[in-house]
Amino acid sequence: MPDVVLVTGVSRLLGGLAATALAARDDVGRVVGIDVVPPRRPLVGVEFVRVDLRNPVITRLVEQYSVDTVVHMGVLATPTAAGGRASQKEINVIGTMQLLAACQKATSLRRLVVKSTAAVYGASPHDPAVFTESAALGVRTANGFGRDSSEVESYVAGFARRRPDVEVSVLRFANVIGPSIATALSDFFSLPVVPIPAGFDGRLQFVHEDDCVRATVLASTASADRVTGVTNVAGDGVLTVVQCARMMRRPIVQAPLQTEGLLRRGYRWSRMATFPEGQFRQLAYGRVVDTTRMRERLGFEPTRTTREAFASFAETASLTVPGVDLARTGLGHAQVVLATMGWLPDPSSTPGARS
Template identity: 50%
Template sequence: MGKVVLVTGVARQLGGRLVRRVLRDPEVDRVIAVDAVEPAHRLDGARFIRVDIRSPAIGRVLAEHAVDTVVHLDVTGTPLGTGGRTAVKETNVIGTMQLLGACQKTPTVRRLVVKSSTSVYGSAPRDPAVFLETTPPKSLPSGGFAKDAVEVEGYVRGFARRRPDVAVCVLRFANILGPCADSPLAEYFSLPVLPTVFGYDPRLQFVHEDDVVDVLRIALHEPRPGTLNSGTFNVAGDGVLLLSQCSRRLGRPTVPVLLPAVTWIGTALRTVGVTDFSPEQIRLLTHGRVVSTARMRETLGCEPKFTTAETFADFARAQGPGLLPPHSMARAVDRVGERVRALGGAGRDPEREDGRAADAAARSDAGQGA
């Protein structure tokens, strides 16, 4: 008999993709797909069961189908359909509590994979240049999806202590992007004009949705020789991008806002439909965040196919042209920056210069390709 895998959150594109991919694995016998909402996409040969993980019914599903592997994807920052932030938080936190309680009572469960986020590290001015899995945050996130992720991981650690016989894998994904990305940051980058925090140009990391599916698939199987698929792992593509580079490559102008007015940014963006643009998201766009992925490669045995820059390029292609052509946008920003430095006598900023050099190289490559 092969594995019996239960996947939560299958009504979203990511969950549907994982289900279809896992069904092709020869080691998997059956896939049980659960969600509170009927998925609009196909699930091929998976058995779909409409159940809210916040209800005790999830325990009956686990027991009835003798599930041995649980992949918990129903931890997200955006609502599905008309649900608001309150419904999202309840599913993230209360749903996880209910699911873990059901797993604890189900003796057949032997492996648990949980989708988390690098947002658990927060974003602060004195953060280390690179976060390791063991690096404590300078200050815990105070709200939004980041706080949900911190609470979820706390409950998962408690479950691991109560069921030491279960292999628990927590995957802290960087911001997920791609043609079908569904995240607060994807919503932000989809705006025609990007509000930014004046005087800050944060470093950002991304992970492609294709790589997310591959990493989840690796984590739910038995580890290969020399690897281990239990524990906590940062997952991100190689390299970083500055926010200014992202706006140029999208062809979207930015509107810098003074730091004391950052609360207004979140309120305004929520008004136009960016659901979880919490203070934590604003801090990310102020201070940025970069994580080490060495453990993902060396211990989990996973190598993402897309770098951060390639991930963003794929996302940008799906977005279509911005208000301004990227090369015109880059020239305009460079001219303004040079004028400001000339008038203000600003000193050198190596990080910004590196970012401009990288953009210049990218534009050169684009010109040669054209």
């Protein structure tokens, strides 16, 4: 069992929850959490160290604490969390490279667990019905987060070849959702009117935020025979985009797939939702992963299905529109959405709009 666990990205929800869950276990010794900013919520039992993963000082930190298990939760999913796409890529890729360089030199290290994403498979009309872990990664069709995660996985694979004595687990999570976490997809389905690709109704999988933490803790503490390399993690079943919108009780509007760029600019201007590159493609083509290895090798069973995970989010979602003062614009919800798509005049030009 781990004596000293180092968890990255503890100032964000999943990293903080994973660190706290590890610290609460009797079979885990010391838990050290690191991030570039202080956590906003208390990390009970976790020693927090403020450090930037891109700084080589991480090597001294790993040596100082004699870390034997590293749990890398510090890959950012959205550009807004990093201050822009360029910063996101630098934190994700350069930060991981520095962390792996520190792990390479750490003689005490026995296990590395990396939180990845099913977004590495990309989204295209040529995708298989179900992705297994051996499927080729969709480097050209993945979005920014997916491409970053593909690079991260390539560096982790290189590290595993150089350090065969270290047990390596890479967890490819389906879309994580729940009542507490905010993601690009949760923002999207919280919109008062949900634009969906015209003529498409992609299949989606979700994993509840609690199951994401449970799977991470299991991969960090399980016996060596449970270490599986790359493992897909998702709740049972699928939901289509239209079914998700109905569960949210949102009306939908059909938008041509080619309008993705227009949608991204509109939502970025309105600040109603984060709409990363490639998300509209995923909504069109969907993405479903095989979870046989998750059950048979890792020994993990999600507590919530895809539908139950999404329902836990839908029950707490509100009808507010982030960043838009509807009372001052004088527009209804549907009008604001259509305006951001260029199908109505710019709300800022409407009398009474916010200056």
